[in-house]
Amino acid sequence: MSERKALLEVDNVTLRFGGVVALNQVDFTLYEGEILGLIGPNGAGKTTCFNAMTGVYLPTEGQIRFKGEQVSGKKRNQITKMGMARTFQNIRLFPEMTALENVLVGTDAHNTTSVPTALLRLPKHWREERQSKARALELLSFVGITGRSDDLARNLSYGDQRRLEIARALATNPSLLCLDEPAAGFNPAEKVALLELIKKIRDSGVTVLLIEHDMRLVMGVTDRIVVLEFGRKIAEGTPEEVRDNPKVVAAYLGVPDAA
Amino acid sequence: MTTETVKKQRWKLNLRDRFQDMPKPARIAAMVVFVVLLYLLPTKAFYENLGFPIPMGSGYLPLYTTGSDMAGVLFQCGYYILLALGLNVVLGYAGLLDLGFFGFFAVGAYTVALLTSPESKLITEYNWLESPWPWLLTVPIAIALAMLSGVLLGWPTLRLRGDYLAIVTLGFAEIIRIVAKNQDWILNGDRGIPSVGHPPGTWPDGEPIFELEFTPYYWLVLTVIIGVIFLIRNLANSRVGRAWVAIREDEDAAELMGVPTFKFKLWAFAIGAAIGGLSGSLWAGQANFVNSATFSLENSILVLAAVLLGGAGSIGGAILGGFLVIYLPEWLRSVGDVFGWPTQVQVGNIHIDVSPTSLRFVIFGALLIVVMIYRPQGLWPNRRRAAELKDRQKEVAPVE
Amino acid sequence: MNFDDLIQGFPDLTTTGLAQGSIYALVALGYTLVYGVLRLINFAHSEVFMFGTFAALWTWGLMGYDSNSARPDLGTALLLVLVSLVVASLFSGGVAMVVEAVAYRPLRKRNAPPLVFLISAIGASFVLAELMGAFTERRQQGIPGLLPGEPLFSAGGWTVYPLQLATVVVALAVMFALDWFVSKTRFGRGIRAVAQDADTAALMGVNKGRVIALVFLLGGLLAGVAAVFYSMKQGNTRFNVGFLMGLKAFSAAVLGGIGNLRGALVGGLLLGLVESYGAALFGSNWTNVIAFVVLLVLLMFRPTGLLGESLGRARA
Structure with a gap:
């Protein structure tokens, strides 16, 4: 050990x-x-x-x-x-974002697209969006809430919210x-x-x-x-x-x- | 819920969904037709052929502002829509309450005025410039300076709590106005800067396009708005937009999920300021004359009212709001003229000005209260925020 | 920069600053009281103050004194001031309670988020200011000189006018009364309880709605007192005088630590002094800019103000 x-x-x-x-x-x-x-x-x-x-x-x-x-x-x-990533004792998702978007905020931790790139839709933006989205969907299915990706976080059941929080934390690639x-x-x-x-x-x-x-x-x-x-x-x-x-x-x- | 409201909601839903269900070419075609109609708005003939004759006496055209030049009203709507779009980024997306938003408009307008006017002190006194610059060249500088002032204001203040931020930004706009009013070195105080340059271009017959006639200015601002909408949408549907919404929803959680919150708040401020500056430079290009009297607090509040009446966080809402706060009083005035609404009421020996344009701040102030109580999500809400606010109402209200 | 003016005029500048600062402090207390209980910047408080100035003006008008009248004798003047103090504070207090009932209470019932409150407050502020604007044809209105114009006292470079003395004395007296009210009476206990934990206080039987109405009333009364002295000093009033006063009084409240009653006093006096000295240094055109710069600098280094926040935790 x-x-x-x-x-x-x-x-x-x-x-x-x-x-x-x-x-x-x-x-x-x-x-x-x-x-x-x-x-x-x-x-x-x-x-x-x-x-x-x-x-x-x-x-x-x-x-x-x-x-x-x-x-x-x-x-x-x-x-x-x-x-290092974490979840919260009292759930703190972004309630008005969809489940997918919540996870995307996590994946964004390692993305570097900022205002100029996004404004002009440079190739980096598209590449990062594509990769992040694929990764986020993968994580949603990993924690077992595949079908709920387009639902607002606030509308998920309590258990699914906990799972979503884990997916969001995992998305930061900890x-x-x-x-x-x-x-x-x-x-x-x-x-x-x-x-x-x-x-x-x-x-x-x-x-x-x-x-x-x-x-x-x-x-x-x-x-x-x-x-x-x-x-x-x-x-x-x-x-x-x-x-x-x-x-x-x-x-x-x-x-x-x-x- | 009565069946009637259910039906109504279903109809509304249908309209939105039906548009989205249309095949892409049809959608694009519909948008093109709509945009062409927008360009036709200042033409009087457009209203004569609207096809719903409302008999209201001679000289009245439905929706036309007979009391003032329609193109002029639309141009004013245009730069207020731009302001509302800018504030919507700051307030609607990132959730930062900026009460001094008009300050950036002032920065943009003054930049253009200083650089394009032959009577600018930069030329007459300091010899920094040999001759006035063309308007078009000064617009990027105006945007850049507005952005810079947004960053300079945001840097120390964005760490403050929301309500302190509101006061500090309010103070900022007031400082800009006082500085503009009090000092003589550059901005010329109340006397202002005359002969500000206009946008370039001539008609085939050699007459300049941008002169006294408002219609070309309206077309210009409309074009700019369309461009700005595309750019803002690009931001909203990207890492940047997600970061903004995350910050608005739960700043601590956002930071712990790796969002550089300060950086993105500063960006929101800078983007908003840039759009405000752009709006100011467009206005200055038409106004011919810029002085400190233009930048009173009322305008900041009017922009705020526009964003919130329309619906914070929604581009459509910002457009609708920016349009309404200008157009509605003007239109009401033309309707009032037809019906013989008095401009003054006498109470004792006091004459009270009751024209819709002078009462508009009372009206919009009251509307703000009413909307906040009964429809806090605004008239054309972002779907999500509407849900959020509704749910809050259902949650248990605090014990009294 | 004019250091000579500052040094020579120092005693006078201090008196002026303290008198002006007392007015700021009185208005600042209104912000602090409401903030302490509701965590809300009562944006419309500035207009409550503005209504007070007009209440005073109209009272004097009804009693036969307008801006063209000659100065009355001391006895009459004191009577006029006394009557106007009562009328203006009651009027302002009433306006404040109306604002609470119309613009805030419905929102409280709906559990609205804080931003919504602030916006409703801005709306209320606009309605009040513009209504007064329409009613007064947006004109500046003159206010009669009431208290004697001769210095009360003059020694070397130091002069004190009756109005200045009256302002400071009355303001301090009112603030001590408030301090007593909040820390010693049953109503005051209710206010502090709600400030510390509104829901628990409500569960313990404190009538939260009444406490909130009371807080607005108190703030309004104080603003009315401030309005009387402000009007006499300024010699005129207008529908938009509230805005600047509101901003400064709020700055004063934040300077001292918003939610803290004594902080409002300290912040108000300090802001008055800084402005007075600053005006001597940089010219009176820049007075307003100085106030904001001070506020900005302070917020950056000490975001909770000089004495710290909270109506509940600090001893009232």
Whole structure:
């Protein structure tokens, strides 16, 4: 395992908002080709960690390196271009664009057509449009919503919207795909289908970071798991190791379940 | 929903779909016929043969503005349509509320005036130019300068929140007007710049085409509009247009999906400004005289009203809106003349001017409110936005 | 650039600036109150102010004082000012509430996006200004001089006129009253609750509709007070005076941090001073440009204003 190349290194990251410490010296590494689960009870700092990685927040201390390059301080669209893509916990598609157009916005991340080229319809415009459209349709069928390409995103069912978000993120051609609670609101059958999709994504060569608090889902699909609680990393290891870790058990079961 | 409205909607849908279902040659033929009709609009004979005689006394022609030169009204409509098309890129596509859009019109108009007038201070005082330039040569410069001012204004301000942007752009237009009014070095304040050049060209008999007669100017602006529509459509159906809509819909998500948001917002500003400048240079080519009084705030608001009445984000809407804000008051005035609508009403010893042209700001102000309440998507909406706004209404309104 | 004028006239320029700044602050409070509660730039507020100037003018006219009248004695003058303060603020307050009811409330019911509100506000602003324009034949109307024209006090290079003193004193008094109202009374609590979280406040039994109407009324009252002093200083008014005043007062509100009541005071006074000094330096033609440049520069470096935003979080 040590042979594998590090893709994303979260190096002692601390993040404070005023007096609140949202992340406290969080430290883990994500290797190429794996599916890493980032789990923890509600409010553990999962999404904050995620936001720091994608450049939404600047860490107070520590570094985040992606492919050996420091992420913090980079523009968000540049981070995407470097090969990190994400979905959102509460779906954030472009509701008034069609499914196809949503994915095209993703493919556009690597296109270079700008105003002059588009204005004059130079060959580059046509070439990029053709390639992007082919790729976008391919992705729509990859995530399983082929027939809906001309529907407005807002008119898609909830499950299809989640899938479309994944397709849009994949369209940016990422080496790392970060999924923020992709199964939220899914029924068991949909969750199974999602697991298959995540595996398929990994098999296509994309590393996956999965944030989730549904333990069963995480156990079934991840290669390794990092557990956060109150902004600290309390465990890391294979699903089996993590499951048997008393700290994790305490974090999940020791606290009376609010629900 | 009553059956009648259902029928009506179906009919409307049919019209749009029927046009799109026609074979391509037929569609092109229909468009050509339509465009030819547009070119004929200033001709009085066109209205005499419209074929629906409405008996309204002698001298009245349906749809013709008898109170003022029809070609002149149409020309004015033309450059307002251009302005509306420009603002539509900024506001309709990219969702940036620019309240000082007329400022770019001013930049375009002044550029043309300074370079083409023999009485420009660039010639008489500073000797920067030996002789006035021909109008045609100054248009690209006017566009470029308007674009430049769009970029200069956008660079510091496009990072601001939407409502701050509105105020800052409003301030920008006001600064341009004040600068134009107050200083004497170049723009000559209220005295303005006379003898501005006209577009080139002569009739076969040697008379210049672009003189006092409005019709050629209308033809010119119509041609320009058609060209601009094609260019804007090129942008809208490309990576650029997608980026704009994505920014409008969810700027953060767009950025995280790799859209260089600032760059494309700046482009939207620059493109809008360029079209505004183009409109200004066309107007200056006809106006003969440019001074600071032309650039009052009302005009910015009129353009805004045009875009929103027509329907933000829709090219058709911008055209319809730009046309209506100019044409409607003029036409109402001619109708009013026929029916004997008074131009003034006396209340006590106050004379209130009630002519449609002077009341148009009251009317359009009120219309803005009414449209925002009952039809926020505009008269000729972009299909998507209509859906969006309707759905918002259905969502639970906040508790009161 | 004329530094001599600035240095020699410094005391006077400061007085002028503070008096003008108090007026800005009063109008700015109207923007800040509405913004704090509704997150909306009440574009029509400038016209609410403009209506106030005419209300004052008409009040004085009805009491027999127009621009041709001789200056009354001090007692009469004070009475005239007092009456006009009451009438103008009530009138402006009424106009503000009408604007809210006609242009904003229907939109709130329909859950319209923010841009739609702003546009409706622009529409309302235009209707008000142009109606007044039509009604007054778009003419500038003179306003009588009321308070004594002799300096109240003059020492060395420093002169203070009665009007300036009255402006600052009344403005400060009104603003303290507002501060008390918002931080101490039951109504004020309602305003702060809605400002912090409108929906929760509504669930807790605050009548949101009434709070919003109240906020518009308060803003209108303050604009009316500002309008009286503005008219006396300017000596005339016109249907379009609202626009520039609105822009500047809004700038003042943003300068101090929009949504923050004390910020409006600080921003208003600061803008008044900067304008006054700037006019001495660059010439009075450029006063308006200076105001915008200051606003632009500030927004670039400190987008939330000097004292920061929010009516809710900052202590009222």
